[in-house]
Amino acid sequence: MPESQTAHLKLCGITKQYPGCLANDRIDLSIQPGEIHALLGENGAGKSTLMKIIYGVTQPDAGEIHWQGERVTMRDPAQARERGIGMVFQHFSLFETLSVAENIALALGAKAGTPKQLEPKIREVSQRYGMPLEPQRLVHSLSIGERQRVEIIRCLMQDIRLLILDEPTSVLTPQEADELFVTLRRLAAEGCSILFISHKLNEVRALCQSATVLRAGRVSGECVPAECSDLELARLMVGDAEGLEAEYPKSEGRAPFLRVERLSWHNADPFGVSLEEVDLEVRAGEIVGIAGVAGNGQDELLALLSGEQRLPAAQAMHIRILGDDVAHLRPDARRRHGMAFVPAERLGHGAVPSMSLADNGLLTAYQQTGMVEQGMIRRGKVRAFAEQVIQRFAVKTPDAQTPAASLSGGNLQKFILGREILQQPKLLIAAHPTWGVDVGAAAAIHRALIELRDAGAAILVISEDLEELFQISDRIAALSDGRLSPQRATASTCPVEVGRWMAGQFDTSDTPVSTSAA
Amino acid sequence: MDMDLLTNIFYAMIRTGTPLLLVALGELVCEKTGVLNLGQEGMMLFGAVIGFIVAFASGNLWLGVLFACLAGVLLSLLFAMVALGFNANQVATGLALTIFGVGLSSFVGASWVGKPLAGFEPIAIPLLSEIPVIGRMLFAQDLLVYLSFALFALVAWVLLKSRIGLIIQAVGENPNAASAMGLPVLRVRTLAVMFGGGMAGLAGGYMSLAYTPMWAENMTAGRGWIALALVVFASWRVSRVLLGAYLFGLASILHLVAQGLGLAIPGNLLAMLPYVATILVLVLLSRDAIRTRLYAPVSLGQPWQPGH
Numbered sequence: 052m053p054e055s056q057t058a059h060l061k062l063c064g065i066t067k068q069y070p071g072c073l074a075n076d077r078i079d080l081s082i083q084p085g086e087i088h089a090l091l092g093e094n095g096a097g098k099s100t101l102m103k104i105i106y107g108v109t110q111p112d113a114g115e116i117h118w119q120g121e122r123v124t125m126r127d128p129a130q131a132r133e134r135g136i137g138m139v140f141q142h143f144s145l146f147e148t149l150s151v152a153e154n155i156a157l158a159l160g161a162k163a164g165t166p167k168q169l170e171p172k173i174r175e176v177s178q179r180y181g182m183p184l185e186p187q188r189l190v191h192s193l194s195i196g197e198r199q200r201v202e203i204i205r206c207l208m209q210d211i212r213l214l215i216l217d218e219p220t221s222v223l224t225p226q227e228a229d230e231l232f233v234t235l236r237r238l239a240a241e242g243c244s245i246l247f248i249s250h251k252l253n254e255v256r257a258l259c260q261s262a263t264v265l266r267a268g269r270v271s272g273e274c275v276p277a278e279c280s281d282l283e284l285a286r287l288m289v290g291d292a293e294g295l296e297a298e299y300p301k302s303e304g305r306a307p308f309l310r311v312e313r314l315s316w317h318n319a320d321p322f323g324v325s326l327e328e329v330d331l332e333v334r335a336g337e338i339v340g341i342a343g344v345a346g347n348g349q350d351e352l353l354a355l356l357s358g359e360q361r362l363p364a365a366q367a368m369h370i371r372i373l374g375d376d377v378a379h380l381r382p383d384a385r386r387r388h389g390m391a392f393v394p395a396e397r398l399g400h401g402a403v404p405s406m407s408l409a410d411n412g413l414l415t416a417y418q419q420t421g422m423v424e425q426g427m428i429r430r431g432k433v434r435a436f437a438e439q440v441i442q443r444f445a446v447k448t449p450d451a452q453t454p455a456a457s458l459s460g461g462n463l464q465k466f467i468l469g470r471e472i473l474q475q476p477k478l479l480i481a482a483h484p485t486w487g488v489d490v491g492a493a494a495a496i497h498r499a500l501i502e503l504r505d506a507g508a509a510i511l512v513i514s515e516d517l518e519e520l521f522q523i524s525d526r527i528a529a530l531s532d533g534r535l536s537p538q539r540a541t542a543s544t545c546p547v548e549v550g551r552w553m554a555g556q557f558d559t560s561d562t563p564v565s566t567s568a569a
Numbered sequence: 570m571d572m573d574l575l576t577n578i579f580y581a582m583i584r585t586g587t588p589l590l591l592v593a594l595g596e597l598v599c600e601k602t603g604v605l606n607l608g609q610e611g612m613m614l615f616g617a618v619i620g621f622i623v624a625f626a627s628g629n630l631w632l633g634v635l636f637a638c639l640a641g642v643l644l645s646l647l648f649a650m651v652a653l654g655f656n657a658n659q660v661a662t663g664l665a666l667t668i669f670g671v672g673l674s675s676f677v678g679a680s681w682v683g684k685p686l687a688g689f690e691p692i693a694i695p696l697l698s699e700i701p702v703i704g705r706m707l708f709a710q711d712l713l714v715y716l717s718f719a720l721f722a723l724v725a726w727v728l729l730k731s732r733i734g735l736i737i738q739a740v741g742e743n744p745n746a747a748s749a750m751g752l753p754v755l756r757v758r759t760l761a762v763m764f765g766g767g768m769a770g771l772a773g774g775y776m777s778l779a780y781t782p783m784w785a786e787n788m789t790a791g792r793g794w795i796a797l798a799l800v801v802f803a804s805w806r807v808s809r810v811l812l813g814a815y816l817f818g819l820a821s822i823l824h825l826v827a828q829g830l831g832l833a834i835p836g837n838l839l840a841m842l843p844y845v846a847t848i849l850v851l852v853l854l855s856r857d858a859i860r861t862r863l864y865a866p867v868s869l870g871q872p873w874q875p876g877h
Contacts, residue, residue, distance in 0.1 A: 144746035
């Protein structure tokens with residue numbers, strides 16, 4: 052890295068110790084004016100801690116921060132903002148019932164002016180950077196992509212020198228991500244530095260001039276992303292790259308197992324999504340993937356499929372399993388039909404945080420495995436089942452009596468998935484199976500799903516990760532604003548097309564449930 | 570003759586609606602920040618008795634009003650300490666506060682029951698008060714009613730137009746995000762609870778110093794509860810709180826009028842009218858789910874501590 056120019060930001064030997072975990076270990080990093088710098092790393096590699104230190108949310112135990120050539124301490128985010136550092140978090144901190152201008156006015160403080168006074172400047176900034184946004188609109192009516200614009204514009208309203216973005220594309224369609232990149236490049240051309248945190252290698256390669264890779268709290272390498280292959284970058288992130296490049300053979304599937312026909316559901320929650328005429332078919336021995344940006348009806352579709360949201364008996368035929376109408380059944384009755392579910396939210400939905408793994412196993416498996424006899428719980432069998440899951444799926448935990456809340460996300464996900472798979476379901480519905488899970492665990496979860504498919508089960512995976520869906524699913528579709536696109540064999544489509552579906556550009560009227568093979 | 574009756578009905582409607590308006594405005598601000606204080610009835614009664622005693626002993630009505638407010642604030646601080654400071658369940662704390670306030674006011678006021686006091690007198694504003702029908706209703710009231718008009722305007726302006734209103738709304742919708750933004754969530758909530766207490770005390774003072782200038786046990790007769798319902802059914806909109814309060818006032822008057830006219834409707838049924846009519850109208854108004862979601866404070870009733 053050329054040191055002739057004064058770096059905007061320079062970190063030397065940043066170290067942060069949390070109880071039982073060295074989150075950052077002597078990290079060096081420097082960013083030049085106008086540079087787009089990637090911070091790459093797995094979950095838990097220390098990216099979040101590092102950016103919180105830069106943004107003043109937490110203080111380092113050791114090390115120095117140099118800002119525009121001067122040694123500084125970042126006491127709190129307000130001080131970081133004053134110096135010209137802005138940050139867009141992964142989870143937006145916007146108020147839905149306020150307008151765009153009101154949200155920005157709140158964040159900027161009283162000195163910046165009233166919402167009315169800020170409107171012209173918001174319009175000007177949003178136009179200059181190609182992010183159209185109407186200041187008077189209420190945030191609840193904005194799409195996720197538009198909400199992200201609000202956060203970015205909020206940063207740009209001040210004199211900004213460094214913009215930190217935490218996984219900004221995880222909530223965007225590929226097309227929206229491209230638009231964001233145009234904005235970021237324009238911003239960089241004006242001299243603003245950008246720290247781009249991501250684990251999506253293709254994006255980093257397309258956007259960033261340089262990258263710092265973290266692994267287990269340390270800098271494992273610095274590189275120019277455009278000159279590295281995916282595998283090289285992945286090795287820097289993970290260490291050993293076994294299973295990363297796995298390609299699974301596609302399967303044609305056999306007889307249809309789950310059939311969803313013209314499933315419509317009106318959501319009473321005005322901020323929720325209503326489903327419109329969803330047609331879907333999952334065959335035994337295949338994985339169907341459903342892509343989509345969060346908040347396009349995934350939660351609603353899941354609730355209807357799992358039975359958490361039941362339809363009246365008169366509409367029971369909209370969801371059928373092997374010809375049986377099930378749309379009116381409760382989740383336990385659906386499980387007796389061979390269905391199993393892995394919900395999106397691990398803690399509080401997939402598992403009860405304060406209960407032990409053994410008891411969490413009992414909660415969904417009690418019908419299948421004789422754990423309950425004449426109304427009495429057989430403790431021995433409950434523990435044996437949990438131990439079997441732990442062993443088969445390599446869950447890292449002291450024992451089966453450990454509370455679910457104390458497991459890491461990846462380990463708990465392996466346990467929940469294992470719990471469902473060991474019940475030998477005929478249909479598994481999994482939402483975001485590898486969300487927030489490290490690469491190693493994700494590969495294990497993918498292998499388990501493929502194994503279950505090859506054993507003849509029908510599998511439906513709902514995910515926001517397109518790469519994952521292309522890797523494991525045999526057929527793919529996308530949800531957009533409560534409508535489901537046609538399903539197509541993964542091998543005969545491409546991410547660009549699915550991206551268009553995610554943006555709602557498809558026509559369902561003339562495409563019946565695809566019938567490529569049977 | 571008919572004109573006179575109408576003038577009187579509207580005049581009394583405002584007088585009857587005023588205590589409700591005052592409590593409900595306080596509770597509205599409080600709930601907008603996400604705090605549900607069910608202690609309104611208790612704070613009202615305590616305000617009523619303290620206001621009466623101070624006014625009676627000092628001979629100064631305005632001193633009574635001041636102490637009525639302070640009494641409400643004092644009880645609300647108790648609530649703030651337990652529900653916000655110690656993070657106790659807000660519903661349970663509020664209920665306990667009402668029970669405590671009812672008992673405390675009876676105890677403190679035991680020897681003051683039935684004593685006569687010359688309360689606030691109506692002050693007619695020249696010319697304006699001579700406008701037919703609405704003149705007397707709006708411009709021939711006592712000073713506390715005029716004060717309630719001003720307080721309504723103030724609360725409406727603060728909630729809808731000011732930066733403080735933005736902060737209140739933000740804290741009530743998402744205290745975590747508000748805190749991350751650097752807003753002092755607990756301080757905002759505590760101040761809102763204190764404002765609610767002051768308004769409830771003032772409403773109690775209005776009861777014992779102007780509406781019926783005397784002290785009687787339980788003289789608020791459930792108005793604190795009605796005000797709570799008003800805020801919800803008004804879907805947290807300040808203009809509807811005003812509407813609901815005066816609707817209640819109007820219905821209360823109508824039942825007196827009906828009795829006076831000797832209509833053959835059982836008195837108990839008529840006495841129910843204000844409650845039923847008010848709630849019915851506001852329920853009909855709050856059917857628009859989207860608007861309601863927009864105004865409802867999402868974090869209402871949920872305990873919150875920094876760093877969680």
